Amino acid sequence: MTRVVVCGSLNMDVVVQSARRPLPGETVLDAEVAFLPGGKGLNQAIAAARLGPPTSIFGAVGDDAFGNTLRGFLADNNVDTLGLHVVTGQASGLALIQVAQGDNAITVASGANRYFSEIMVSAEPRPSEVWVAQFETPLEATRIIMRKARQAGARTVLNMAPFQSYPAALLKSIDVAVLNEIELTQATDITIGTSSALSTVVEACHKLRAKGARAVVATLGPRGAVVVTAESATAIPGAKADVIDTTGAGDCFIGAFAARLVVGATPVEAAQYANVAAARSVERLGAAPSMPTAKEVAARLASA
Template sequence: MGRVFVAGSINMDVVATAERHPRVGETVAGEAVLYFPGGKGANQAVASAKQGVPTTLIGRLGTDAFGQELRTFLAAQGVDLAFVKDTAGTHSGTAIITIANADNTIVVVPGANAQVDANDVAAPVLAKGDVAVSQFEIPLPTISAFFRRARAAGATTVLNPAPAKQVDKDLLDLVDILILNETELGVLTGAELSDSDTPARFAEAARSLARGKIVCVTLGRRGVLALVENQPLLVAGREVKAVDTTGAGDCFVGALASQLANGRPLRDALTYANIAASICVQRMGAAPSMPTAQEVGAVLSASRPGEGRDP
């Protein structure tokens, strides 16, 4: 079995729920305020660790109360925190989230996440068969340094370019598997896309990013479209009643990484990750909503009894 290493952000999510989102300049009455561990790096690490795969998180926390709570929570989920540093003089990453009708708006304040550097990602020793995962909530030069080390060690690199921003070709060339949604695909390619577009339209846009890598476009309830050697592979999603979509994409990334580290074929790994994300959206919160391997396995067995065997 390989291991999963996640270099990324660790946040406390401060969540306000309301009947609807306010318009610009408007105040609406909220229903509740909740606190959940989050951050894309932490979410993805928890999603992987809960599948029973050895998972190490690389990142930074502030020396504040949120930092202490986050460290305690992540350790309880089985995430290896040997490479998570406490950083004086700054606060832990914080996300301000509004949820209305299962849709969310998010403002992220990076705090200690902005100080994750090349020295941090140089500390862990990766090996062939490992999976190195990162996202865009830590500095891009740090991600490049992480992926260069991973590539040199023979590990598989997985990038989730979120929150979406322009990125140079040199970083993308270090990526083996790119996982993004339609919004992020539009930002990286300059294409005008919407969630109602056909899979063929997404495949057309994704081809400009492929250049020898696998591109996975997550389509929510419609599933995921993977472009493998320029050939589209569509894996159907699972219809559920969503309660909170925060962290669903991170759940997909972490679950997929765990299955790749286990040596699963790509189609099986995509199916598994889809199911994990469908369970995640039926719960409140980001990191706390990540399902266990037993929960995913139960759905997998019920929906496709033969799933899990190599074709």
């Protein structure tokens, strides 16, 4: 069966909106708060499922009210949750997201996500599937899961976020690695900023490819994305958006990318579609709740 399989984190996002973020030691009043499902794994699974392909998630939640809410939200969005494990005595992951002036700052308490392991993944990967992972769950489990998926012939997508030191062998099992400017800088020691030349971004992507990834996608926010393979480097222009909240935009890109990859798109075609989907997602508050439907993305593509 063709499907997207996401292995990763699930959090309850506590989103606090204010006119600006407080300085150290300062209190800012008149903020608004919302409790919204999130976590990179959950966000990416929701993004993929809303765009059409069958989607499953493997991960861990706590035996608490937030865990129940997260499972229910996934089920309501047609994500297969049979691979979710409840970790007794642990709280579900939680992210404090401060939103101000259209940008965000995030602090994560991993909770049950720290206990996710490869033995929780009971499904056997298939060549027709796309398997997705991130860096919010234990990296050794990710290495084992991605290696098994790649050996089975599935396509593998790794979102190297939030960046941390990773097992050297991990990238050898990855078809497509996806990073933003900050993560690409951390992964390659080549400084990538908002004004970096395309050639510098491509150089950094090739440096990461040399470590094993078959293709690298650099997401550049309003500037779009760059897709680097052994054969070419393709720049994808940014899509226009009326920005309300950028939380989850990168996860939307990953989920949409996997959703197109699983139906036969090339990395460049998948990135072009994902770029538009991510632009649509920033026009609503929250991470998972902001993920667009296939109809919404089609409408945006038609009007471009």
